[in-house]
Amino acid sequence: MHRFSLNQITTKNWTLPEAVAGCAEAGVEWIGLWRDRVAEVGVDTAAALLRDHGVRASSLCRGGSFTGAGPDGPVADPIGDTAAAIDEAAALGAPVLVLVVGGIAGGDLPGSRAAVAGALEQLAPYAAERGVRLGLEPLHPVQCAERSVLCTLDQAVDLAEPYPEEVVGVIVDEFHVWWDPRIEAAIARAGRRIAGFHACDQLVPLPDPLLGRGLPGEGPIDHRRLLGLATEAGYTGPVEVEVFNAALWARPPKEALASAITAYRTHVAEPAGTPLP
Amino acid sequence: MHRFSLNQITTKNWTLPEAVAGCAEAGVEWIGLWRDRVAEVGVDTAAALLRDHGVRASSLCRGGSFTGAGPDGPVADPIGDTAAAIDEAAALGAPVLVLVVGGIAGGDLPGSRAAVAGALEQLAPYAAERGVRLGLEPLHPVQCAERSVLCTLDQAVDLAEPYPEEVVGVIVDEFHVWWDPRIEAAIARAGRRIAGFHACDQLVPLPDPLLGRGLPGEGPIDHRRLLGLATEAGYTGPVEVEVFNAALWARPPKEALASAITAYRTHVAEPAGTPLP
Incomplete structure (x- = not known):
């Protein structure tokens, strides 16, 4: 279980203190943090909680919305907000800030994609100075219009390539990319740019x-x-096991974590004998 | 309006005779046929109706399910069924048979994709002999599991490339491919292999x-x-204007056709002055 991380959304009803304590109790060493839950206790308290429980942040979710368009409408200051998220990630010791780039603004898909490249150019130096890696997460094409004009892993690597791999990486989230006929080649091409791996399944x-x-x-x-x-x-x-599912969220979070660990061991984890990182 | 074609699904409640008469009345020269509606009157009657009304088939929908897995479960004889559809297309004067290749069988995505290539190899000579072009239609990745392991236009061109372009073509359906960051390059690469264009929008x-x-x-x-x-x-x-939408289907089909024509003229049709084919 050395690679298992609990993405906080999987235990959506746990506060940050509850989630960190739940991880420690279950022997989980990693947690994928969400900013809204961190904000409830404040970054300093959150960082102290992690230290006290011996749980490390695998990532902080999320910055982005660079197109200025999100599922709930216009986003006012995506650059400023993402810079703040970079500061939070640094303070939390989270090595990666996950980026969800935003949906189509003004009906202009090519223009919205260009805006993402422009935002990266502004933010990469800021992130590099603070030792936080930006993690570009392509979302499933079904979310292109309202959440992410970044739709494939290849497109994420194209966006990341002008930057050193330790500054701009890419996130492989299974739900979003599993169907891609180019996924083998894209993962190989991404190589050490891969900054995170999210496991979950798609309901059919x-x-x-x-x-x-x-x-x-x-x-x-x-x-x-x-x-x-x-x-x-x-x-x-x-x-990170990261599952958006209303039925799972309705269960006691401790049970949801136990189910996530079992699912990880049964279906995801590398076979026994795989060398440790 | 010289390129407008009514895909029958847009006026789902019209029988074939009603749809052909509706097209003729509205001055629509093309219709995209569905096999279930053709079967209700028989292929010969359908062909005669088209001739009598001066309406041409732009395509026949559909063959495929080559993986053996469809949204309603296993498909018994996809090769035989598609061969029958090729015969029907020839008899109807439909230049293209649209192929929807099928979902994942036995949990094996790479194997399912290989099965599609194998089926094409079996069917391409049969289609060529009958003068019917096979039209590989990539579906939206959201339908990968249950309907189509063919997910992108590039993947369709890869599959088609071993065959002459007049034997195996590809279908560009906007709903399925609009989000693709490689769509410009993929359409250029597809070139004269493009065997059909389906217009519709995605609800958000x-x-x-x-x-x-x-x-x-x-x-x-x-x-x-x-x-x-x-x-x-x-x-x-x-x-072809092809719209799957329950609210549209609930309207009188004649109104649905009129709305499709208006939407085509307003949002799709090439600007005035475009040279005729």
Whole structure:
């Protein structure tokens, strides 16, 4: 279980102190943090909680919205907000800030994509100075219009390539990329730029573009194969189990964590004998 | 309106005789046929109806399910069924048979994709002999698991490339491919392999992976740009307006056709002055 990380959204009803304590109790060494839950206790308290419990942040979710368009409408200051998120990640010791780049603004898809490249240019030096890696996460094409004009791993690598790999990386989230006929080549090409791996499954047929995800094993994704490709490409860091699912959220979070660990062990984790990072 | 074609699904409640008469009355020269509606009257009657009304088939929908897995479960004889569809297309004078290749069988995505290539190898000579072009239609990745392991236009061109372009073509359906960051390059690469163009929009947020489509203009797709790219690449054939939408289907089909024509003229059709094919 050395690579397992609990992405906080999987135990959505836990506060940050509850989630950190829950991880420590379950022997989970990593947690993927969400900014809203961090903000409830403040960054300093959150950092102290992590230290006290011996739990490390695998990432902070999230900055971005660079197009100025999100699912809830216009986003006022995406650059300023993402700079603040970079500061938070640095203070929390989170090595990666996950970026969700935003949806289509003004009906202009090519223009919205250009805006993302422009925002990266502004923010990469700021992130580099603070030792925080930016993690570009392509989202499933079904979310292109309202959440992310970044749709494929290849496109993420194209965006990241002008920057050193320790400054701008890419996130492989299974739900978003599993269907891609170029995924093998794209993961190989991403190589050491891979800054995070998110495990979850897709429910079939998809009941909802956002919440239609399941625990690994509940859908068609071949997790061992995808994680194997990423590991072979050079990613040996934590694997966040990140599940948006209303039924899972309705269960006691401690049970949801236990189910996530079981699903990870059964369907995701590398076979026994795999060398430790 | 010389390129406008009514895909029958847009007026789902019309029988074939009603749809053909409706097209003739509205001055529509093309129709995209569906096999279930053709079967209700028989192929010979359908062919005679088309002749009598001066309406031509732009395509026949559909063959495929080559993986053996469809949204309603296993498909018994996809090769035999598609061969029958090729015969029907020939008898109807439909130049193209649209192929939807099928979902994941046995949890094996790479194996399912290989099965599609194998089926094409079996069927391409049969189609060539009968003068029917096979039209590989990539579907939106949201339908990968249950309907189509063929997810991108590039992947369709890869599959088609071993065959002459007049034997195996590809279908550009806006709903399925508009988000693709490689769409410009993929359409240019497809070139004269493009065997059909389907216009519709995506509703945002997507209410349903199958029915969440709208008339052109109701969503984020830049139709004029996509059709312009396809036309520039060498596709000058009919443009089917194909809309899966329960609210549209609940309206009188004659009104639905009128709305489709208006949406096509307003949002899709090439600007006045474009040379005729």
